[in-house]
Amino acid sequence: MKILKPHALKPGATLGIFTPSSPAYIWNEGLFANGIQNLKKLGFQVKVGGLTQRRNSQGYRSGTAQDRANEFMELIEDPKVDGLISTIGDMNSSSLIPFLNFDKIRNS
DSSP states (O other): OOOOOOOOOOOOEEEEOOOOOOOOOHOOOHHHHHHHHHHTTTOOOEEEEHHHHHHHOOTTSSSSSHHHHHHHHHHHHTTTOEEEEEEEOGGGGGGGGGGGHHHHHOOO
C-alpha cells in the first residue's frame, strides 16, 4: 500500500476539532477555548465536531466508541474540512478503530 502524505495546511484552511477520548473540555474549558482561539489567531478556520460542540461527557470519555468514531468520520467526510486536530487522546482512543471507515479516510 502506498504511503500517503498529507498536504500542507495554509492560513484560511479549516481544521476539524474532535474528541476521541476523555472530555478534556469538561475539566478545563479555558484551556480548550484558548486552543481554539490560538488556531484562529494563526489564521485557521475552525469547525468543532458535534460531540465536542455539545461538550458531551460519559465520565472518562466523551461518548460511546461509535459516537466518537461518528464525530471523526463526519469531519473526514466534510469537504470543507482540510485537517483534523484532536482535543486529547489516550488509551481509550483505540476503541474507535472498529467503527472507522479506512477507505473513506484514505480517500479524503
